Amino acid sequence: MDQQDGWGTDVGQSVDLRPEVPHPARMYDYYLGGKDNFPADREAAERALAANPEFRSTARANRGFLQRAVRHVAGLGIDQFLDIGTGIPSAGNTHESAQAVLPHATVVYVDNDPIVLTHARALMAGTGLGRTAVLRADLRDPTAVLAAPEVAELLDLDRPVALVLGAVLHFLPDEDEPARVLRTLLDALAPGSHLILSHGTADFLPAEVRDRVTGVYDRATAPLVGRSRAEVRAFLDGLEILEPGVVTVPLWRPDAEPAAGADRVSMYGAVARRP
Ligand SMILES: C[S@@+](CC[C@H](N)C(=O)[O-])C[C@H]1O[C@@H](n2cnc3c(N)ncnc32)[C@H](O)[C@@H]1O
Structure with missing residues (x-):
């Protein structure tokens, strides 16, 4: 790995953002109406939107789920979060949701996309008392994530942690062994830790789309x-799944009456506790 400073920013060398190749983080930023994307990302996102115009509302619904889930878990007293697949900062980031409930909550953000790291300092803004760090690492190497100095410094793995995997596990095909990755992470966390998971699905899409x-x-x-x-349910084997179970993201403990079609949004969400 490149030498990095404490914010996960590469030191002494420029980062190749590969603007000519669409990046999921920047495409997602485009769906959410962000400005941190390049023409190749916008073109690819527009092609995805042409196939499924609901991508945009799905991204927003996913953000809403994550915010509600993080607030819920913080309400249970969990004050340390490991958020892998952070994404480009957007409204309602994990530390903002967590610190709204527990101002001292700490968050370690992890992403493998250099552009996410270039925005790391924006993530640090805010009035919360808790600390945050951003780390460049790959979910496919969970041992490296767990061994990162930022994890040791900010998270006490002897106490419950909330592991947040928002819309990222679906970027691991079966050959990357997502279940093994998840198990490695959860095994390192104390009993009482929680997993907040959202995951894309084609359950409601025609095969052509x-x-x-x-x-x-x-x-x-x-x-x-x-x-x-x-x-998605199988990823949670061995965990205690909180009500209402594995549901489309707008249906997970909604703050308001869900809109029509909420049960066919292409993203599942769930929160589960490690016994
Ligand atoms: C769709 S965005 C989700 C952002 C945020 N978690 C959310 O749900 O709103 C997926 C993020 O996962 C990151 N990502 C994809 N594959 C990854 C991997 N193997 N390791 C770490 N991050 C990854 C992307 O760079 C992107 O920032």
């Missing part, structure tokens, strides 16, 4: 692997 979307991401830096409700 699914294939077009998959085709767009096949040309990006990471493929998109939608999984069925049963497959």
